[in-house]
Amino acid sequence: xxxxxGTPRLDLRFLVGAQGWPYLLVPFIPxxxxxxxAGASDAVTFFAAALGIVPTAALxxxxxxxxxxxxxxxxxxxLNVTFGNAPELIITLFALGEGLHEVxxxxxxxxxxxxxxxxxxxxxxVGGLRRERQTFNPTVASIQTTMLLVxxxxxxxxxxxxxxxxxxxxxxxxxxxxxxxxxxxxxxxIAGLLIVTYALGLLFSLRTHREVFxxxxxxxxxxxxxxxxxxxxxxxxxxAVAVMSEILVGSISHASESVGISExxxxxxxxxxxxxxxxxxxxxxxxxxxxxxxxxxIAIGSSAQIGLFVAPIVVxxxxxxxxxxxxxxxxxxxxxxxxxxxxxANYVAGEGESNWYEGVLLLSIYLILAVVFAFA
Numbered sequence: 001x002x003x004x005x006g007t008p009r010l011d012l013r014f015l016v017g018a019q020g021w022p023y024l025l026v027p028f029i030p031x032x033x034x035x036x037x038a039g040a041s042d043a044v045t046f047f048a049a050a051l052g053i054v055p056t057a058a059l060x061x062x063x064x065x066x067x068x069x070x071x072x073x074x075x076x077x078x079l080n081v082t083f084g085n086a087p088e089l090i091i092t093l094f095a096l097g098e099g100l101h102e103v104x105x106x107x108x109x110x111x112x113x114x115x116x117x118x119x120x121x122x123x124x125x126v127g128g129l130r131r132e133r134q135t136f137n138p139t140v141a142s143i144q145t146t147m148l149l150v151x152x153x154x155x156x157x158x159x160x161x162x163x164x165x166x167x168x169x170x171x172x173x174x175x176x177x178x179x180x181x182x183x184x185x186x187x188x189x190i191a192g193l194l195i196v197t198y199a200l201g202l203l204f205s206l207r208t209h210r211e212v213f214x215x216x217x218x219x220x221x222x223x224x225x226x227x228x229x230x231x232x233x234x235x236x237x238x239x240a241v242a243v244m245s246e247i248l249v250g251s252i253s254h255a256s257e258s259v260g261i262s263e264x265x266x267x268x269x270x271x272x273x274x275x276x277x278x279x280x281x282x283x284x285x286x287x288x289x290x291x292x293x294x295x296x297x298i299a300i301g302s303s304a305q306i307g308l309f310v311a312p313i314v315v316x317x318x319x320x321x322x323x324x325x326x327x328x329x330x331x332x333x334x335x336x337x338x339x340x341x342x343x344x345a346n347y348v349a350g351e352g353e354s355n356w357y358e359g360v361l362l363l364s365i366y367l368i369l370a371v372v373f374a375f376a
Contacts, residue, residue: 022058022278025051029240036247042254049248050274056244057087058278060237066230083234085111085302085310087241088275092314093321094242094249095267101176101318101326103252103267108311109334110272112152112303113341113369118273119280120299120348121362127287127295128356136292138352144300145342145349147201151307152342154194156335158187158328170331172264172376175253179327187327188319191312198308265373268334276302292354300345333376337369 032048035041064083088111092104127134159169162183170177225233248271256263273280279298287295311328318326330338344365348358 022055022281025055028052028054029056029244032244032247036250041258042251043258046248046251046255049244049251050270052244053087053091053241053248053274054277056237056240057275059233060086060241061278061282063225063230063234063237066225067227067234070227070230085276085305086238087245088272088306089310089313090238090241091245091248091271091275092310093317094245095252096314096318096322096326098249098252099176099323100249100252100263100267101322102170102172102174102331103263103271104314104326105328105330105334106264106267107271107275108155108306108314109330109338110268111276111306111310112148113337113366114269114272115276115280115299115303115306116148116341116345117362117366117369119283119302120296121359121366122280123283123287123292123295123299123359124354125356125359125363126284127290127292128354128359131290131355133353133355134287134290134292135353136296138350140293141296141300141349141352142346144297144304145345147197147304148300148307148345149342150197151194151304151311152338154190155307155311155328156330156338157190158183159330159335161186162329169335170329172331172333173262174331175263176324177329178324179329183327183329184325187315187329188325190328191315194308194312198305198312201304201308261374262376264331264333264376265370268373269370296349300349303341303345333372340365340369 028048028051032045032052035045035048060083088107092107095104095107124134162169162179252263252266255261256266279302283295283298286292286298315326315328318324344362348354348362
């Protein structure tokens, strides 16, 4: 910290540490902008923008943590859960504006399975390498997985509604599938109910059971920001995420064609990972430090937030943004993947302990799904 100006002083050692590595990718931000303005290859522009999102998302996460630390447990917790998945929300809103409904739905599903299988799996593997086993609070984990189960059950109902009416599910290669007004209204009603459920969950976790849901975490980085600096950094990060998201979404279609990767895979794997890479890394680091309560909280809690808050907000926003409303009718692969993920999450949470081989198993399942998505 610069004592005279109150602004953060960047320690070069921080850049090669556990929290600082995303900022090594900052050059990709102006690089993506220049590539986009110069009309460069869509594939190159897409991957530059994807890498550019990582440091912007990390900055947003860091600014949120700094504000949360100065706002008390209640407001701080609200800030963390509100901005925790902001990069993904911004990306999906831009994709919504382009009418890429199936990419948006793939990103939602990919984020949920990525948090549970990839992030939690990596956390269990890294945290368990030096230990016979690690433990976490099964009560908190069980509540979070139940929230996730409720969210997933609600998200799948429009698809079951369509099947019950004798209609088919969207194909994997589609960009936007028109559905009738009935399923659009049904999706909007379900979205509203999920948001109410999410709000009550905030009351439960931040007020009535605050001490259970907020495990302490001591950050050993060298940054310490004032409230003013944190707000400024949060605003800068928000603008940067928006710019990178617009470039990323604008190049998805052509990049998909030129590279030979489906838009479905891009949404379910690539976009889902880069949007929360910094938060994912934090979960692995705290697991390495034997703080599995926090790691599980980040992984499963983030998935529940996507299902209960991000997805409903996107559905409601689709009535105002883009060419048409986006009903929550997922394709068969998405339904199978998310159902499998919820079953695994409930099994893992019930044990209250983990080891490195369980991490390997979760990662194996994620890789299998990713390979299937790539071939789809």
